[in-house]
Amino acid sequence: MxxxxxxxxxxxxxxxxxxxxxxxxxxxxxxxxxxAIGDGLPRADGAQVIDAVGKVVCPGLVDLHVHLREPGAExxxxxxxxxxxxxxGGFTTVCAMPNTTPAPDSARNVGEIRxxxxxxxxxxxxxxxxxxxxxxxxxxTDFAALRDAGCAAISDDxxxxxxxxxxxxxxxxxxxxxxxxxxxxxxxxxSAGGVxxxxxxxxELGVPGQHPETEVRALEQWRExxxxxxxxxxxxxxxxxxxxxxxxxxxxxxPTAETAPHYLALTHEAIREHGADAKMNPPLRTEADRQxxxxxxxxxxxxxxxxxxxxxxxxxxxxxxxxxxxxxxxLETALSVTLMALCEEAGMSLPEVLVTLTSAxxxxxxxxxxxxxxxxxxxxxxxxxxxxxxxxxEQFSSCGRNTPFDGMDLPGTVSTIIAGGSIVYSDGSFxxxxxxxxx
Ligand SMILES: [Zn+2]
Numbered sequence: 001m002x003x004x005x006x007x008x009x010x011x012x013x014x015x016x017x018x019x020x021x022x023x024x025x026x027x028x029x030x031x032x033x034x035x036a037i038g039d040g041l042p043r044a045d046g047a048q049v050i051d052a053v054g055k056v057v058c059p060g061l062v063d064l065h066v067h068l069r070e071p072g073a074e075x076x077x078x079x080x081x082x083x084x085x086x087x088x089g090g091f092t093t094v095c096a097m098p099n100t101t102p103a104p105d106s107a108r109n110v111g112e113i114r115x116x117x118x119x120x121x122x123x124x125x126x127x128x129x130x131x132x133x134x135x136x137x138x139x140x141t142d143f144a145a146l147r148d149a150g151c152a153a154i155s156d157d158x159x160x161x162x163x164x165x166x167x168x169x170x171x172x173x174x175x176x177x178x179x180x181x182x183x184x185x186x187x188x189x190x191s192a193g194g195v196x197x198x199x200x201x202x203x204e205l206g207v208p209g210q211h212p213e214t215e216v217r218a219l220e221q222w223r224e225x226x227x228x229x230x231x232x233x234x235x236x237x238x239x240x241x242x243x244x245x246x247x248x249x250x251x252x253x254x255p256t257a258e259t260a261p262h263y264l265a266l267t268h269e270a271i272r273e274h275g276a277d278a279k280m281n282p283p284l285r286t287e288a289d290r291q292x293x294x295x296x297x298x299x300x301x302x303x304x305x306x307x308x309x310x311x312x313x314x315x316x317x318x319x320x321x322x323x324x325x326x327x328x329x330x331l332e333t334a335l336s337v338t339l340m341a342l343c344e345e346a347g348m349s350l351p352e353v354l355v356t357l358t359s360a361x362x363x364x365x366x367x368x369x370x371x372x373x374x375x376x377x378x379x380x381x382x383x384x385x386x387x388x389x390x391x392x393x394e395q396f397s398s399c400g401r402n403t404p405f406d407g408m409d410l411p412g413t414v415s416t417i418i419a420g421g422s423i424v425y426s427d428g429s430f431x432x433x434x435x436x437x438x439x
Pocket of ligand 1: 282
């Protein structure tokens with residue numbers, strides 16, 4: 001795509017979550033950046049106009065936790081389909097977790113993955129480097145080399161570090177290098193074999209359960225692993241339990257944390273109806289856990305919402321609750337499910353909720369996105385918070401159909417996505433060409 005033409009977004013509700021600015025007006029985009037914000041901005045010659053009456057204009061959503069599956073599992077998802085799904089759901093930046101084959105565990109592999117991203121992604125993609133070599137969980141990677149190759153963070157997601165010594169060393173290196181470690185908090189000695197929350201329902205269904213203690217024990221180990229000054233360079237992925245929330249409340253000067261929309265909206269009871277399409281790791285838990293997470297987001301103990309988008313093929317998910325792989329797709333329902341849970345149910349304001357999906361995740365990894373300021377990258381989401389739609393997984397841009405939200409009536413309809421100053425998606429259609437120069 002050639003240098004983007006000027007764009008004028010007219011008469012929208014402009015929300016800058018980071019600063020709390022919330023006003024009606026126009027927004028002008030020029031040269032890929034936000035050029036002006038104000039009332040009655042003049043239309044430059046040749047500028048395209050987007051009418052945003054009745055709509056919210058905010059930074060494009062930022063997701064710190066997606067599984068794009070490429071390289072290695074392209075039958076589940078590709079960088080192309082996964083980032084299309086991201087745009088379809090309102091995201092302009094996603095961070096790809098490192099459980100791919102090969103893994104982003106060396107400068108060379110990171111370079112190859114980034115080259116593939118620049119060829120096929122529809123939005124910005126941050127590469128999260130693998131904590132261990134080939135995800136073997138034994139040998140820590142060269143974090144400095146991964147940072148220099150452009151990794152946005154380091155993570156042990158899906159291949160958890162096993163020992164306190166590894167965790168200590170990983171945090172020490174990240175602190176030294178200015179990196180964030182994204183931790184999958186699960187103590188496998190406790191979770192082994194558990195396919196859903198350990199409780200009355202897992203016993204009724206006759207499948208092995210996973211106790212909340214698995215999350216808490218892992219968090220205790222991470223707390224023990226940090227003895228440096230200041231805040232730990234640690235971000236806790238997909239927090240799922242009330243006990244985990246309590247531990248983070250007690251951990252003064254502790255890590256940041258994210259939870260996923262499904263933990264805010266559903267409990268393990270969803271497994272009755274959706275079976276393996278409600279199976280993920282960590283699992284959906286009890287109503288008390290869900291309420292604790294809603295309160296934790298309201299209080300800021302959990303400041304970030306991330307999807308843990310994890311596509312699988314229908315054949316894989318057809319293996320049933322006990323044998324199907326963990327994970328659900330989330331990119332195309334995240335905005336709506338989060339609005340339902342945090343705005344409609346928990347009573348947070350729209351700007352407060354948007355913080356968890358834009359400025360907070362961007363700031364955590366020092367990304368310039370997530371702001372609605374003059375000079376900031378023109379990565380924008382235009383949506384109707386009062387619009388309603390019914391989820392139809394067959395209409396997803398993701399290759400995955402594994403969602404427990406299929407058929408649900410949800411608030412929030414995406415109108416237009418702008419990335420790097422170009423319209424990427426508008427009113428149901430993608431641009432004929434991917435935006436270039438984003439990655
Ligand atoms: Zn994980």
